[in-house]
Amino acid sequence: KAGVTQTPRYLIKTRGQQVTLSCSPISGHRSVSWYQQTPGQGLQFLFEYFSETQRNKGNFPGRFSGRQFSNSRSEMNVSTLELGDSALYLCASSLEPSTEAFFGQGTRLTVV
Amino acid sequence: KQEVTQIPAALSVPEGENLVLNCSFTDSAIYNLQWFRQDPGKGLTSLLLIQSSQREQTSGRLNASLDKSSGRSTLYIAASQPGDSATYLCAVIQGAQKLVFGQGTRLTINP
Numbered sequence: 001k002a003g004v005t006q007t008p009r010y011l012i013k014t015r016g017q018q019v020t021l022s023c024s025p026i027s028g029h030r031s032v033s034w035y036q037q038t039p040g041q042g043l044q045f046l047f048e049y050f051s052e053t054q055r056n057k058g059n060f061p062g063r064f065s066g067r068q069f070s071n072s073r074s075e076m077n078v079s080t081l082e083l084g085d086s087a088l089y090l091c092a093s094s095l096e097p098s099t100e101a102f103f104g105q106g107t108r109l110t111v112v
Numbered sequence: 113k114q115e116v117t118q119i120p121a122a123l124s125v126p127e128g129e130n131l132v133l134n135c136s137f138t139d140s141a142i143y144n145l146q147w148f149r150q151d152p153g154k155g156l157t158s159l160l161l162i163q164s165s166q167r168e169q170t171s172g173r174l175n176a177s178l179d180k181s182s183g184r185s186t187l188y189i190a191a192s193q194p195g196d197s198a199t200y201l202c203a204v205i206q207g208a209q210k211l212v213f214g215q216g217t218r219l220t221i222n223p
Contacts (some may be wrong), residue, residue, distance in 0.1 A: 003157075004157055006155075013185075033210070033211070035211070035213075040214070042199070042213060042214075042215050043203075043211075043213040045210050045211065045212070056210050059181040065153050082167055088153075090156065092156075092211070098143040098144060099144075099161075100144075100146065100158060100161040101146060101158065101203075101205070101211060103148070103155040103158070104155050104158075105143060105154060105155040106154070106155045110151075
């Protein structure tokens with residue numbers, strides 16, 4: 001059974017650009033959530049989707065957005081990139097909300 | 113606002129020792145608590161999930177306990193091995209699928 005797949009694994013972008021990250025959950029999982037991990041702030045919740053609906057959003061600016069498709073795959077987008085957006089972005093999937101979460105390997109975003 | 117604290121921040125022990133990692137949380141209104149390990153530059157690997165109605169959960173050499181009333185969880189690792197070296201994170205699941213994480217305990221097992 002395939003795990004959570006995140007693409008791409010690594011990205012280097014320039015300030016002001018935008019970026020789209022992709023997450024394919026475990027087959028049958030309908031809940032997808034996103035997290036940002038930095039050395040200073042640790043793991044912080046970005047948003048969560050279930051059945052194509054955003055159910056919860058963390059305390060991040062509107063430059064961070066996401067969506068979920070009918071096959072449960074999810075994308076997150078960051079517009080007008082800033083140096084502080086450099087981080088490991090992790091996606092988690094679960095069968096239903098509040099059940100065990102399984103994480104992907106993450107996308108390492110570097111903004112220069 | 114839920115806050116999760118992990119103590120100690122770092123721990124170094126010789127191979128073969130039994131050890132305990134601690135996690136505390138401020139709001140007892142949680143759905144579940146989950147323990148993860150993270151290797152450098154990698155994603156999170158789920159170790160154990162404890163549902164809010166459970167007191168403990170075991171998987172191999174790992175045993176996790178949960179005391180909701182006192183806002184505490186512990187992860188017990190028996191007979192530690194060098195391969196156990198990693199950062200261990202606890203997270204409370206609070207509403208929908210929002211995980212609130214502690215800062216982690218960086219564990220080093222010395223051969």
